Amino acid sequence: MSAAPERVHMTLKVNGEDQPVSFAPYKTLLEVLREDLNLTGTKHGCELGECGACAVLVDGEPLLACLELAVECEGRAIETVEGLANGAELHPLQAAFADLGGAQCGYCTPGILMTAKALLEKEPHPSRERIREAISGNLCRCTGYQQIYESIEEAAQHMREGS
């Protein structure tokens, strides 16, 4: 039986770009994103899958990056908040969160934006109830959620009109 390697080397596909990276195999996707790829937009609040701050999209599905080993993500499409805008143009979710108070301290915001993006891609016209369900795994201590719902609804409307 051979010992676990000190480091593994692989290519991760992050925000549409191939990123060669080497890291200790015990590292979570959250750690590799933040520490090895310098993508610090993804946050952490517990490292135990309780707060949702680290949510990213993997193959289009929201996933808690603190519970996923990075080595399991090879070949999968990873999306983080850094990839959300189209160049200088904000994604409608980003614009709505900035305009309507959806982001207060901004710490839970990247996780909620990614979760909301996955929702709107599947359901362009979600009810308030569906929005509440979709983000129920993302804790926000600042807003009381109401302005978050309104931001998501505004973005959904904008995206429907724009398409």
Next chain:
Amino acid sequence: MNAPEKPRHKQRFDTIGKPRRRVDGRSKVTGQTRFADDIVLPRMLHCKLLRSPHPHAVIESIDAAKARAHPGVHLVLTGRDFPITFGILPVSQDEYPLAPERVRYVGDPLAAVIAKDEQTATEALDLIEVRYRPLATIASSEEALATPEPRIHDYGEQGNIHRLQAFEFGDVEQALAESEHVFEDLFFYEGNTHLPIEQHAAVAQVDGEGKLTLWSSTQVPHYIHRALARALRLPAAHVRVIACQNGGGFGGKCDLHNHEIVVSKAALLLGRPVKICLTREEVFYMHRGRHPVLMKMRTGVTKDGKLTGMHLQTLLDGGGYGSYGTASTFYTGALQTVTYELPRYKFDACRTFTNKPPCGPKRGHGTPQPRFGQEVQLDKIAEKLGIDPAELRLKQIAKPDSLTANWLKIGSIGLEECIRQVVARSGWKDKHGKLGAGRGVGIACGSYLCGAGLPIYWNKMPQSGVQLLIDRSGQVTAFCGSTEIGQGSDDVLAAIVAEVLGIDAFDVRVVTGDTGLTPVDLGSYSSRVTVMSGNAAIQAAERARALIVEGAAEQLGVLPERVALARGRAFLAEDPSRGMSFAEAVVFAEAKFGTLGTVGSYSPPRSPARFKGGGVGPSPAYSYSACVIEVEVDPATGWITVHKVWIAHDIGQAINPVLARGQVEGSVYMALGEALMEEQVFRRLPPKLSGALVHKIPSMLEYKSLTSLDMPEVDTILVEDPDPNCPFGAKEVGQGPLLPVMPAVANAIWDAVGVRIDELPITPDKVLRALEKKAKGEVARVGPEHFPAVPYPEPMIVLPPWEGGDGNELKTAHGKLARKARAAA
């Protein structure tokens, strides 16, 4: 400086009061806002702390040899490396960065490892061998009172009592004796914690010249700057503290924390940057949150329900250290007088030391607990006297521009409008007492400071300063020590400068929270930032405006009085076509006056209170809130569903209504957590496992807070009654709206199912217990049953303004005479 230069009164504002994207909004949604743990520096090392597994123990020995020898470890620090104590208040210098001899709560740090990465540092922690001798532990205030030895600290009043206070503003016993009714109630408010999603992090670096920089998740960089320099025995001028944007604070980032001192020391010793980021579990241990408070409230009322006097006694469970506890102790009584007319008031307070994480300031600091008691008691008074609870409050709202019994100066009061709004919009009159079994509505009010009148250390200097840089490019940069913790203080600063200079808020660059670059502002606490930095910003901007207008006026060949600044232009007020761009006007001003720069500063008005202890409570202004809550209670399970919250907040003037509404709704959210589920509680391990007192739930999963599925709809109403002491009339909004929510929930539960839950949080098991009692014909109440004997001192006697007082303590001889005469009578 007490009366800031007032801006010209405009018919309408261009920026103030308009809903806008906050000036730092784009960074927040693109992941570019830099929080402390996002900082990565070349050659950076990582720190982990060894924390005590015992709630109370003597450290007999620490052997760190194996940890030091562990590959990748650069440094191990212990208590020996930190000979002097620190504490955020000058009166409570009772903490060591690393405990040298004694640990006082589970989680008290006693050693630190600095290593190449977190993993290595964590491994090395396990190699440190510590021999502890456990001591008896104290789990509650009552145990602290009953257990004078061993003392947790060798300072304080006596035994394990940290602090005792007693004040009497007029003869309350006489007032109660002459009242038609006297209501006596006991209330208990369990402790709870801030739970910001961002865990505390800090990075320390020594620059090329040997000077220290600390980046930290802190709400109070100026206080950290002072205290850190003292703790490290460095000249403060060689220390720079940068408050990174906080990922939520709520009061939990107001202390100087052990880890901030440890990484600073390590960086100085190693000459390399050192970072620490606490785990969520560690944040629960470090705490500094809401004090558990037991309260006894005796209140006299006339037959039509008007208050005649109140005697409030509070007992605070302070945890293992002082923290802000002395201030918290005062705050459990200081603001009891600013909401309703209260002719006489007596207040006794006691804070104990216990072997739990230290308590400190959390949103509302010390005032939510007595507010809960007062508003629930008012509901009982209304019930007993057959008066509508909203009417009972309306008939005795404190008067604007008045003094309270304890010598607080109140300015504007928009409470009547707040009550009328929530009553009308909730349909209160058709609902209260009329919704049928299981459903009910409750009402409550609150009021809060717009900034503490005094800083935490005595000085005569301004409490906020703003410096403006304006140059020929037309750029305007505002420098201020204020600290952005998510509440929008950067946006407030930019908006105020923009309004005065007639430019767009987005065109004002803000540099904040950096003691190396920005004038002192005391920090983001006590809801002080909008009022204090806002007033300083107005002064600085008005001074800059005068220069720019003069430059433009000379060019236009008119008197400066005729020049207006608006929408990015300087122009002749009566003929806007004659003018120039703002940047051109700056060029003329810079040519005329030389390099442009202005400053503004602000100090609150002096309080009329002259007695010792009268420094806690005064504020430039007070905000007011009223709240109606509708609940449904399932009698089979005790489950409480909050259907809707109507809340009106007297903000004076909203600077940015989007952000103001967010503060109100965030307060409601946090308050509902305190009302229904959040509690920082402890349990004893079985004797075979040491019998230690441990945190019951140091994780986010088990520390219950509201998710999006639990949060009800909130109808937010901003009432704007401008206060003359405030910038553009703007009062606070970050803390006040929390206060009425908890009692409104309790009062709604009474309306729904006829039981009184006189303690928080109100969980289904308590509702069920009360319903069972009701079914048996017992008193349908769950809450504290007795108040222990507390050795409160003889009160300091201060006569209210309307009883011939002058704001001073009644001289001791008179005080004694007064007491003797009273005793004889």
